[in-house]
Amino acid sequence: MSNPTENKEIRDLSKFDSEIYENISTLIENEADKSLVNLLADLHSADIGEIINHLDFDDAVYTFKLLDHEVAGEVLTELDENLRERLLAEIETDHIANIVDQLDTDDATDIVSDLPEQIKEQVLDKIDKEYSEDVKELLKYPEDTAGGIMNSDFVFVYESQLVKDAIEEVRKNAEEIDHIYYIYVLKDNHELVGTVSLKSLLINPLDKPISSIMEEDLVYVTPEVDQEEVARLIEKYDIVSIPVVDEKMIMLGRITVDDVVDVIHEEASEDLQRLAGLSEEEEFSDSSFRISRNRLPWLLIGLTGELISAVVLFSFEASIAQIIIASFFIPVVMAMGGSSGTQAAIVMVKSLTESEYWIRDSLKRIFKEFRVALLNATVCSAVLLFVTHYFFKAEVYFTLVLTFSLFIIMTNATMIGALIPIIMKKVGADPAIATGPLVTTINDILGLSIYLTLVTIFLIQ
């Protein structure tokens, strides 16, 4: 039959099926270890991880300790990061070493890298020598690079070998390596020269030389490549795994699509977080203090920015006192500048970070944004003119100045939103900075200044 970790019942708990969760809570309460072990044995590690994420901390530790090494390792990779850290602090070093030993090198590296320095050394000392060397090697790469997400487990053959040798390699590694999609074909010095899909192995005669069926045009990355770039390549070329090589094409490891799916998700979350001014991803088990600490920095930066807006308004006190109606439209000019700037920034950042963008298009893009800005500013100003005149029945002079201000502010904000990402890219910074609250705040301040300056120039004698 199939191996023990594969043969699990799939109970996707997110479908709000909390029955199992209740059962587990009851079993923990009654310390019914045996029944609990039996129940857990039927579940997929991803589901066990999800349950443990939702248990109280003591129950989480209790349940985790009941898992056997192999399952425990897989469950660890599913836990919220801060829960995992706290939980591992409760587990003996020997036990951690046994668990880590069962994992793929990339997952093992993730877990070991989060351990306190002293425990880390101890764990690395206790696990299999060769495996530990691999993990130490992987620990050198930054977390968000190809090296940081690759694993060193892959199946390879030498270019002089035959199809049957490759199949034999698959057989030998089948137990240890879960996901095998391609066999890598190497020279004697481990230089990568080709790949062969399992499909090719199946359909070709056993005694055919591997070099005659291998794919030689390769998509590969070096370890320092950003994980987002890895994801882009896998997405673009529709592949399920990508080899990682050094600058001499020596094979170092491979990255599989399941890790890339996580990367895409992570990067997308990061974009959303940035836009909302969250410092990092929040997890269910985070405390209120931790969440507050996560959200406060950007709130305080926003507060500072808006206090500068207040200073701007202060400096126009005389104008506002004289034309009180001007203050009623502060929300309009602020919000419209902010929105049009954010729209332009998001679209620009998206094309700067995705494949479709080429530097040679920059100028074209900026002109297009300018035309869009003029169009949208015209429409919105016309609506504002109409409403202010007919509904608010404001003075004609004021109406004209307000409308003209909105036009200038929207055009200006759109161009700022479009230009800042390009400038960031040119100086080598992350263009996405432009989508955060920082730029919205800058647009707020600029918008108010433009508005009140125009009001003062045209309406104050």
Add this chain to the structure above:
Amino acid sequence: MSNPTENKEIRDLSKFDSEIYENISTLIENEADKSLVNLLADLHSADIGEIINHLDFDDAVYTFKLLDHEVAGEVLTELDENLRERLLAEIETDHIANIVDQLDTDDATDIVSDLPEQIKEQVLDKIDKEYSEDVKELLKYPEDTAGGIMNSDFVFVYESQLVKDAIEEVRKNAEEIDHIYYIYVLKDNHELVGTVSLKSLLINPLDKPISSIMEEDLVYVTPEVDQEEVARLIEKYDIVSIPVVDEKMIMLGRITVDDVVDVIHEEASEDLQRLAGLSEEEEFSDSSFRISRNRLPWLLIGLTGELISAVVLFSFEASIAQIIIASFFIPVVMAMGGSSGTQAAIVMVKSLTESEYWIRDSLKRIFKEFRVALLNATVCSAVLLFVTHYFFKAEVYFTLVLTFSLFIIMTNATMIGALIPIIMKKVGADPAIATGPLVTTINDILGLSIYLTLVTIFLIQ
């Protein structure tokens, strides 16, 4: 050797290598068809697609017409949607039929579904009967469901067959089906009973019954399941393809991870777009008018909302005229309410749409958001109190009212941001609506009303 479409040079053009692009432009200009065909023959379809996306329309059509059917099909799937539509309008129906005939059923369905009704019929009439039936079947499912992204090409064996029969099936389908990861094991009535990985086929004896090595605990979906849910399952269970079955477990098709990667990307883009108030994704080849039309609806909704804010301010005209300093802090209360509400909404939507959320946690979550709101509101109010008192040297009474207002507004906005997604989920609507400009605008209006009401109550005699 390997098949013609696989053996392409990988020239990832996004690395701002525009040399090839210049060459192609020159060849088009000189109508050097033969050289152009040779140059294109060396490129991967994903790269050709990228180039065509950046050419002027006439050049794009010219280049596309030079591609052979097989490559043309793959390139079509890489093109910006509106360019594809315009380009296909320039191609003869016969040629379209030939191109579509080369594609996987899911890609063929995508392309056929965008054709004008009359052309669609003609194309379906001209392609292979059986294939055309498959495509017609797939056309029935909404684009963003499992049925909409599945394809009907998969390799299967009956449960009574042997490993060698499965290998024979792989061999027979190898040419036609690009990505084969699992063989599906079916009963005579095509009910799905198990899956076998290519790895298992390689390592097991040829005469072993397939039923003895198949995986019976299956992750599967029905065609009406949302594509986002499909992505979540593939991500959670680290799988590379998922079978689609009807309610009687009859096998209909499969979804491969490369399509899911696109889905994850698409959904992430959608979240960002929603947050920025963009109606749909913008593409490089979109005209200024199209882009403007995409951005205007939310700008106009925002304008309407802020005009309501202006009405609120109007109705407090007397208070503002009396306490002019109150108007200087309008940006502060608006922006802080908006930011804290958006932060809460994004975090809540994220956990509502991802696996970690369970209904039973709702109450816990809301309490946690409330505690976070109190913490952040306290810190920001304290900062505001300090700055207003020492820097702006405002009257003590006003300072206290302003600070108290900020506290109430931030707490209120956070709770609104957290609650609206939950309410949406309970009534079956999309929780993500809460992250759009709509809710920010509501928070703007509420924030201003709270602020000016408090100012009027406490400071106006």
